[in-house]
Amino acid sequence: MRLEGKIALITGATSGIGLATAQLFVNEGARVIITGRNESNLAEAKAQIHGPVSTLVADVRSPAQMQSMAQQITEMFGAGTLDIFFANAGVAFSTPLLTTDEAHYDELMDVNVKGLFFSMQAVAPLLRDGASVILNSAWLNATGSAGFSVLSASKAAVRSFARTWSADLLTRRIRVNAVSPGAIDTPIFELEGRSPEQLAEVKRHLAASIPAGRMGTPDDIAQTVLFLAGDESRYMLGAEIIVDGGFAQL
Numbered sequence: 096m097r098l099e100g101k102i103a104l105i106t107g108a109t110s111g112i113g114l115a116t117a118q119l120f121v122n123e124g125a126r127v128i129i130t131g132r133n134e135s136n137l138a139e140a141k142a143q144i145h146g147p148v149s150t151l152v153a154d155v156r157s158p159a160q161m162q163s164m165a166q167q168i169t170e171m172f173g174a175g176t177l178d179i180f181f182a183n184a185g186v187a188f189s190t191p192l193l194t195t196d197e198a199h200y201d202e203l204m205d206v207n208v209k210g211l212f213f214s215m216q217a218v219a220p221l222l223r224d225g226a227s228v229i230l231n232s233a234w235l236n237a238t239g240s241a242g243f244s245v246l247s248a249s250k251a252a253v254r255s256f257a258r259t260w261s262a263d264l265l266t267r268r269i270r271v272n273a274v275s276p277g278a279i280d281t282p283i284f285e286l287e288g289r290s291p292e293q294l295a296e297v298k299r300h301l302a303a304s305i306p307a308g309r310m311g312t313p314d315d316i317a318q319t320v321l322f323l324a325g326d327e328s329r330y331m332l333g334a335e336i337i338v339d340g341g342f343a344q345l
């Protein structure tokens with residue numbers, strides 16, 4: 096029960112890493128609020144999590160919806176009561192330099208960068224002094240991966256926010272750190288519209304190229320988020336933990 100009595104907000108927790116982290120946080124004694132873009136995905140996620148979970152429909156692309164989410168959390172739990180904020184909502188797909196259109200560029204930047212900025216702006220006043228914030232970046236924030244320029248740039252911005260927001264919130268002892276997953280087996284790989292066969296081939300190829308010999312699981316990341324959320328990581332701020340089976344390191 097490493098998070099006994101804590102209140103945690105996780106954006107984008109209807110599947111994948113966010114959902115696994117919500118389950119782990121609940122197992123560790125936290126009360127958790129999860130968000131997503133629609134009621135039905137949230138209802139399915141809530142049914143899968145065994146423990147105290149509240150759901151809120153809120154699209155991170157809308158600063159107004161982020162403010163309304165913050166208002167509802169204050170009504171549910173009181174002002175200044177959030178102990179943990181895992182800013183996890185995000186999208187990922189390739190953006191070839193010569194063929195990417197404006198809509199795809201905007202979607203990546205609107206969710207991963209603008210969405211994160213206005214989530215944090217809305218949530219910062221709800222955080223307790225000494226709270227922990229974890230941002231979900233990606234291993235490719237510091238590599239040159241052909242065909243992934245916009246996604247990589249968006250996640251480099253996320254990495255940067257961990258440093259600047261730790262500085263912004265220093266007087267309140269709020270720590271902001273980043274987790275940078277490698278290739279994790281979640282529904283995010285379905286966003287490119289591949290057939291099941293193509294998807295299986297991509298995953299086989301990825302698993303073969305990862306030093307650890309497999310793709311990561313959502314729980315591999317949730318365990319690191321738990322560490323960053325709790326007191327065990329108290330001397331870390333503005334930092335990053337890369338959890339990628341050695342992919343970007345070896």
Ligand SMILES: NC(=O)c1ccc[n+]([C@@H]2O[C@H](COP(=O)([O-])OP(=O)(O)OC[C@H]3O[C@@H](n4cnc5c(N)ncnc54)[C@H](OP(=O)(O)O)[C@@H]3O)[C@@H](O)[C@H]2O)c1
Nearest residue numbers: 107108109110111112131132136154155185233279281283
């Ligand atoms: N999987 C990987 O290999 C990998 C690697 C590096 C980083 N990451 C990062 O990990 C995070 C979680 O991704 P995942 O792999 O767990 O993928 P996922 O299973 O597709 O989860 C993405 C979550 O984000 C939510 N979401 C998407 N757009 C949203 C929006 N505009 N507003 C609010 N919520 C939104 C989705 O909920 P609804 O669809 O229900 O709205 C879903 O719950 C992302 O930031 C991703 O970039 C993943």
